[in-house]
Amino acid sequence: xxxxxxxxxxxxxxxxxxxxxxxxxxxxxxxxxxxxxxxxxxxxxxxxxxxxxxxxxxxxxxxxxxxxxxxxxxxxxxxxxxxxxxxxxxxxxxxxxxxxxxxxxxxxxxxxxxxxxxxxxxxxxxxxxxxxxxxxxxxxxxxxxxxxxxxxxxxxxxxxxxxx
Numbered sequence: 001x002x003x004x005x006x007x008x009x010x011x012x013x014x015x016x017x018x019x020x021x022x023x024x025x026x027x028x029x030x031x032x033x034x035x036x037x038x039x040x041x042x043x044x045x046x047x048x049x050x051x052x053x054x055x056x057x058x059x060x061x062x063x064x065x066x067x068x069x070x071x072x073x074x075x076x077x078x079x080x081x082x083x084x085x086x087x088x089x090x091x092x093x094x095x096x097x098x099x100x101x102x103x104x105x106x107x108x109x110x111x112x113x114x115x116x117x118x119x120x121x122x123x124x125x126x127x128x129x130x131x132x133x134x135x136x137x138x139x140x141x142x143x144x145x146x147x148x149x150x151x152x153x154x155x156x157x158x159x160x161x162x163x164x
Contacts, residue, residue, distance in 0.1 A: 009065055009066055010068065010099055011049060011106050013059070013097070015096045016057060017058075017094050018093055025055075027131060032085045037078075040074060043077065048061075049110065050113045050133045052131060052134075054117060054122065061109055079093065114126060114137065115149025115151050119151055126149065
């Protein structure tokens with residue numbers, strides 16, 4: 001048995017989406033979401049690998065201990081806490097989590113997460129989106145300062161599509 005491998009944390013890709021399109025509840029309540037996140041992390045430890053919060057959904061990757069036996073309890077508590085945050089607008093929230101297979105998939109999903117604000121037309125430059133772990137990745141030299149996720153020029157098309 002490879003003990004080093006068995007001790008490695010498991011990475012999970014998580015998406016939480018408001019059932020009501022166009023609601024800004026998640027970005028309107030970022031501070032409350034962060035408190036809910038910490039409450040869950042205190043009870044069921046995990047580490048945030050990457051994340052982004054958009055008005056109607058969020059994506060993140062979290063690392064949980066390899067021997068974790070609290071996955072369903074963790075997802076349930078996050079669902080309950082997030083639902084409590086967005087319930088002020090009577091919006092439903094769906095939560096989906098799945099394990100990532102390998103490091104290549106992990107890196108693809110990190111880039112997907114960080115490019116999401118540009119993909120949805122919320123910003124022209126990813127550095128301008130305040131609710132993203134991309135800032136930490138740039139600060140620690142893990143992504144270049146002007147990283148675009150390969151989505152150069154897509155802002156105009158998305159904005160035109162959203163306003164149509």
